[in-house]
Structure formats: structure tokens, C-alpha cells
Amino acid sequence: MLVKFLALGLVLLLMTGCFSSQQEVIIVEKSINLQNISQHKLTNAKRTKQKIVRKENRKTNRWSIPVKGNISKTFSTRNKHLGLTFDTKAGQNVRAIRNGKVVYVGNKMKSHGKMIIIRHLFGFYSSYTQNKDLIVENGDTVTKGQIIAITSKVPFYFEMKKFKQPINPIKYLK
Structure with a gap:
């Protein structure tokens, strides 16, 4: 009986900490797409529309090629050779391959x-x-x-870095 009474007292003591006004709980929503939570309830038309929107978002989030020409x-x-050399013509x-801020010219x-x-x-950094x-x-x-620029007679050279470490641009410029 004494053990049960002590256990009940311990539970009540722990619960009082939950209800004190000094503690604060912050909930941060980190879901990318809340529609995925109830996706099983969507009709086929809505699912098709969602797939199209996701594909368009993937396309717009890609990095673009800096110049036209063969690599x-x-x-x-x-x-x-820590970048890509493009066969380009003068002019x-x-x-810009993506939104950013010019840090050197x-x-x-x-x-x-x-x-x-x-x-x-x-x-990420890109060099032209x-x-x-x-x-x-x-x-x-x-x-x-x-x-952002116009090419010269010399073949165009492009590099990408991530935190000063050279990376292969082909992986991003697809």
C-alpha cells in the first residue's frame, strides 16, 4: 500500500511540472507540403495536378547552363581542371545559373x-x-x-564551389 501511495505521489509531482506556467512549448512546422498528409483522400484529378506542380517546381529549382555551347x-x-570549358564564339x-549576389568582378x-x-x-559559388x-x-x-557577361574569343570557362571546395558542375547543371 505504501509503495502504491509513493508511486502515485511521484506521478502527481511529475505532472505538476507539466502544468507550471514557467515552461513554454514551441512547435515548429517543418513540413514541405502539408497536402501530402491527407493525400489518400484526394481524387485522381487533384493527384495528377499535384504531380504536375511538383515536376514544374523541380524544373525551376534546377541550376541553368551559363552559356550555349558544347563542353x-x-x-x-x-x-x-576544376570546371567546365565550353566551345563558345565571341559575343x-x-x-547566371541561379539567383545570387555578385561578390567579385x-x-x-x-x-x-x-x-x-x-x-x-x-x-555555393559560381565563377564565370x-x-x-x-x-x-x-x-x-x-x-x-x-x-551577366559577353563571351570573348577564348573558350568560356566555368567553375562551381561549395564552401571553397571545387565541385563538379555537371551534377547541378543537368
Whole structure:
């Protein structure tokens, strides 16, 4: 009997902490798509519409190709070619691969010619080199597909990094 009484007292003591006014509970909703919770209740027409919207969102979230042209050299850490070289003609438009902020514009690295570096979300950087004319300036905010430069006679060279680590752009530019 005494054991039951002590157990009941312990439970009541623990429960009083739950009801005190000094504690606060914060609930953070992290669901991406709340419609998925009750998806089994949706009609076929609504499911088809959701699939189309998801496919369109995947397409718009992709990174875009910076210039039109065939890739003549691919990413290779072994050959110390840490980007992509495109066969381009002089005068082609160079476009931002995704929204971001221009963090460098210039030609301090002579081997890269006129160069632009854009910082994107989540620690990504993109470098656009061997340009004839630079359209953006340091500090500009750019949008995906915006023309940022014009190519020169030299083949266009493009690199991507994630937190200063070179990454293969092919994985993102599909």
C-alpha cells in the first residue's frame, strides 16, 4: 500500500511540472507540403495536378547552363581542371545559373581574363571566366538566367564551389 501511495505521489509531482506556467512549448512546422498528409483522400484529378506542380517546381529549382555551347573539357581533379570549358564564339550571352549576389568582378587573375563570381544560397559559388564584357558589378543581386557577361574569343570557362571546395558542375547543371 505504501509503495502504491509513493508511486502515485511521484506521478502527481511529475505532472505538476507539466502544468507550471514557467515552461513554454514551441512547435515548429517543418513540413514541405502539408497536402501530402491527407493525400489518400484526394481524387485522381487533384493527384495528377499535384504531380504536375511538383515536376514544374523541380524544373525551376534546377541550376541553368551559363552559356550555349558544347563542353570541350569536363571537371577532373586528376588533371587539375576544376570546371567546365565550353566551345563558345565571341559575343555570346553569359547567364547566371541561379539567383545570387555578385561578390567579385574583375581581372586580377590574368589566366582567367575578365571574371565574375556569384555567391548563391547554401554556400555555393559560381565563377564565370574568359569574358569580353562584364555587365554586372560587384554587389549586384542577380536572378537565374540574367545576362551577366559577353563571351570573348577564348573558350568560356566555368567553375562551381561549395564552401571553397571545387565541385563538379555537371551534377547541378543537368
